[in-house]
Amino acid sequence: MLHKASVRDYMAANLVTFKPQMDLLKAIHLLIENGISGAPVTDSLGNVIGLLSEKDCINATLKAAYEQHNQGKVEDFMSRDVHTVEADDSILSVAKLFIDSPYKRYPVIDDNRLVGQISRRDVLRAILVIGQN
Template sequence: MRARDLMTRDPVTIPPTMPLPVIARTLAENGFSGAPVVDAEGRLLGMVTESDLIRRIASAADSPRSWLRDFFTPAGRQAAEFSRTHGGTAADVMTTSLVTAEEDTPIETIAKAMEERGIRRVPVVRDGRLAGIVSRADLIRALLVPAETLAADAPDERIRRLVMDAMRQQPWVDAFFVFPDVRDGVVSFHGYCRNEEVRRALRVLAEGIPGVKGVQLMVEKPPLPVIAP
């Protein structure tokens, strides 16, 4: 199985000039913990994550730097750190040393990179431009769904992507804990769900997707309060 079989196409992206408060709201409203930064031509520039935003806030409590540390730290590195801890846009705080993949990259390679680097998502690039993104949730889904079902041109996969896109637009969806699957046009939701209102809304959401023949809610109440990472 390759990156193209799992990746989310046309993911939510951030322009380099977006202010930090807008980035924070965008991530919160979409249930994401990070998003790629691209220019007007779609070229991948970096990634902004919750960690980058938290680092920016926490920098106000940093202790004064010692002159000895500054003496042995290259001026370029000091300048870059200052921008990341005092800047106000995506371009200022984003992480630029990214692990990326191509559409033909095996998912085993992506999984190993995520484990070794402690990251949650890997951008997929085509000729330097963002083609999609593979998240940890996508890799978990690969363990649950037969490879043939994940083919990009499969009708069930088309429906699943539409369901995922619709879920990302709803702030009430527990995006980190609800996983949709589609077989023969029937959408099945797996994972944890907070309450009956969310269960009902998930059913309504799926029933509004063209081609859906039925909906199965196979979610459970979480054993502990669900807190998105």
């Protein structure tokens, strides 16, 4: 049954997202305030153009401390090589992606627009729900 469950059924749809011109300190505040470890960066059309993680923020802070300047904007430190999954992909295929990669989450797209995010925990939730049925 796991191969029939789709990402759309288990993804988080209400996401914190960042814009590339957002001040990095504001982005760090939103990460902390929302208890999340990263979030997608989108352009004005909702296309995923990057991902900002806690690690990116720490890297920016260290760089700023060494160079004695302000952290900068989200676009200066976001990861641009973003791997996404489709909303209609199966949970099973995404579980395999998590095993084969270091990523903890994937932005979910539908028709090239961000519609959600799927995490390792969401996959575990799907396994639990399907296993109980």
